[in-house]
Amino acid sequence: MASDDIWILGITMTKFGKHPEKDTVDLAAEAAMGALADADVNMGDMGVLAAGNLMSAAAGIGQQLQKQIGQTGIPVYNVANACATGATALRTAIMAVKAGECDMGLAVGVEKLAGAGLLAGGSKKDDADTWSPRGRFGAVAPLDGRVGTDTMPGVFAQIGMEYGHRYGGATFDLFARISEKNHAHSTLNPLAAYTKKMSVDEIMGDLMIAYPNTRPMCSANCDGAAAAVVVSGERLATLSGEQRRRAVKVSASVLTTDPWQESCQVLPDVNTLTRNAARQAYEQAGVGPEDLDLVELHDCFATAELVHYDNLMLCPEGGAVDFFESGATWRDGSTPVNVSGGLESKGHPIAATGIANIWEICHHLRGEAGDRQIEGAKVGLAHVIGLGSACGVHILEKAA
Amino acid sequence: MSDYEIMASPIPPQIPLVEYLALEPEPHLVAHECTACGARFFDRRNACAACFAAEFRDVDVATTGELRSFTIVSFAAPGVPVPFVAALVDCDGTSVRGNLVNTEPDPDHVTLGMKVKLATFPIGTDSAGTEAIGYGFEPAA
Numbered sequence: 235m236a237s238d239d240i241w242i243l244g245i246t247m248t249k250f251g252k253h254p255e256k257d258t259v260d261l262a263a264e265a266a267m268g269a270l271a272d273a274d275v276n277m278g279d280m281g282v283l284a285a286g287n288l289m290s291a292a293a294g295i296g297q298q299l300q301k302q303i304g305q306t307g308i309p310v311y312n313v314a315n316a317c318a319t320g321a322t323a324l325r326t327a328i329m330a331v332k333a334g335e336c337d338m339g340l341a342v343g344v345e346k347l348a349g350a351g352l353l354a355g356g357s358k359k360d361d362a363d364t365w366s367p368r369g370r371f372g373a374v375a376p377l378d379g380r381v382g383t384d385t386m387p388g389v390f391a392q393i394g395m396e397y398g399h400r401y402g403g404a405t406f407d408l409f410a411r412i413s414e415k416n417h418a419h420s421t422l423n424p425l426a427a428y429t430k431k432m433s434v435d436e437i438m439g440d441l442m443i444a445y446p447n448t449r450p451m452c453s454a455n456c457d458g459a460a461a462a463v464v465v466s467g468e469r470l471a472t473l474s475g476e477q478r479r480r481a482v483k484v485s486a487s488v489l490t491t492d493p494w495q496e497s498c499q500v501l502p503d504v505n506t507l508t509r510n511a512a513r514q515a516y517e518q519a520g521v522g523p524e525d526l527d528l529v530e531l532h533d534c535f536a537t538a539e540l541v542h543y544d545n546l547m548l549c550p551e552g553g554a555v556d557f558f559e560s561g562a563t564w565r566d567g568s569t570p571v572n573v574s575g576g577l578e579s580k581g582h583p584i585a586a587t588g589i590a591n592i593w594e595i596c597h598h599l600r601g602e603a604g605d606r607q608i609e610g611a612k613v614g615l616a617h618v619i620g621l622g623s624a625c626g627v628h629i630l631e632k633a634a
Numbered sequence: 635m636s637d638y639e640i641m642a643s644p645i646p647p648q649i650p651l652v653e654y655l656a657l658e659p660e661p662h663l664v665a666h667e668c669t670a671c672g673a674r675f676f677d678r679r680n681a682c683a684a685c686f687a688a689e690f691r692d693v694d695v696a697t698t699g700e701l702r703s704f705t706i707v708s709f710a711a712p713g714v715p716v717p718f719v720a721a722l723v724d725c726d727g728t729s730v731r732g733n734l735v736n737t738e739p740d741p742d743h744v745t746l747g748m749k750v751k752l753a754t755f756p757i758g759t760d761s762a763g764t765e766a767i768g769y770g771f772e773p774a775a
């Protein structure tokens with residue numbers, strides 16, 4: 235282990251689902267203490283804390299958490315970066331360690347979302363009594379529903395349909411079968427919010443939200459938290475054999491935003507920044523898509539999973555439909571994708587997601603994934619995207 | 635029609651739903667185009683997101699186009715009428731966001747690649763009697 239490498243020393247996620255008896259801080263504390271215990275270290279070892287909670291981004295979740303688990307005076311970075319918040323918190327801790335400011339850091343992401351409805355375009359504003367232009371479009375009335383849609387299921391439906399327009403084959407049925415895969419995978423994950431296998435007919439016949447996304451094809455709002463302890467290679471070398479054996483190498487940690495594209499002002503472009511992040515990550519890690527034993531990607535909607543096969547270069551450009559049809563992304567395929575159940579079934583407590591997907595990868599690389607273990611997994615990739623946009627990609631490797 | 639009737643039912647004053655919708659002489663959309671690189675924006679920008687230049691000129695956007703993507707929204711915020719078709723239209727190289735109107739909002743009537751044209755329609759009249767005009771796209775058939 236080279237001294238400038240970064241490693242995940244401990245990582246955990248809470249059960250995703252409904253936690254009515256726990257508040258945000260309780261969940262964050264459960265995940266943070268779990269990660270510290272998994273790492274066999276304590277708050278006194280931490281040199282930095284990065285904490286993400288999107289829905290109450292101004293509340294200072296990091297400092298609230300310290301008061302529950304240990305106030306040591308270390309710097310806290312409260313981060314908010316849409317659905318990439320968790321990955322951003324992790325990357326913040328990694329950067330602090332990489333910069334040499336400390337040799338160990340803690341990253342936490344937490345969200346309470348059970349029962350939340352639409353998260354954007356969720357409240358229609360009333361028309362004013364007299365028309366007067368407002369905002370950067372000089373609009374005289376709210377535009378959601380009048381000029382396209384602001385709802386996430388609708389935005390991501392268009393992202394999947396646009397891929398279909400460009401390359402063909404992206405049918406309602408295909409998207410439903412992607413969802414079928416993730417729901418089937420979730421049956422092996424005891425920490426998933428939903429663990430119910432669903433047939434294609436059930437998925438297509440369920441409540442239509444935004445064609446072609448029906449309800450089970452949308453990420454599940456739920457409560458949850460995840461946390462990770464990162465450590466420098468130099469410090470790791472001084473730790474116990476057991477800690478070194480279970481440590482997982484962070485071979486790449488990348489965060490990108492969306493570069494300008496012609497149509498990005500009317501439909502967010504989730505493709506270019508993901509492709510850029512993937513390219514940088516493969517280069518940093520010195521691995522290629524063909525080396526990946528498993529991938530957790532941001533299937534906030536079934537329509538999103540399809541485009542990210544292509545964006546992460548798991549298939550040739552334009553080949554995502556054929557790639558899925560080949561069975562490659564099922565857990566027994568050549569590139570298992572979302573064996574956790576993904577956001578559609580495991581759930582999507584926003585700020586927790588970008589660390590929980592890394593926990594899933596680490597779980598397999600450590601050989602601790604039980605019934606859903608991908609045998610012999612050595613390299614994995616975790617991807618999240620937040621609209622706006624921000625994309626986090628991490629590549630993780632089993633300790634040699 | 636007598637002069638009296640014309641007086642009693644004047645054409646109400648109109649205002650576009652968004653500033654980038656021009657109603658005269660024929661309804662069309664207007665974009666702010668970067669004079670340096672040609673990137674087009676419907677909202678006001680401080681500088682060009684593509685090349686950082688800060689000079690723009692107004693240009694008319696083609697009123698016909700091709701449906702590049704769509705979704706049929708069945709579940710929206712309370713008060714937003716559903717279902718409706720939200721669409722991404724390629725108007726001769728400029729991407730435009732707008733609803734697909736004057737067609738059934740179901741997958742049998744909406745197809746990727748279909749030719750569409752700009753359509754305008756009243757969305758309501760305010761307390762001063764001004765009518766707001768919205769836009770969408772309809773099948774060009």
Ligand SMILES: [Zn+2]
Pocket residue numbers: 668669670671672673682683684685686687
């Ligand atoms: Zn420019």
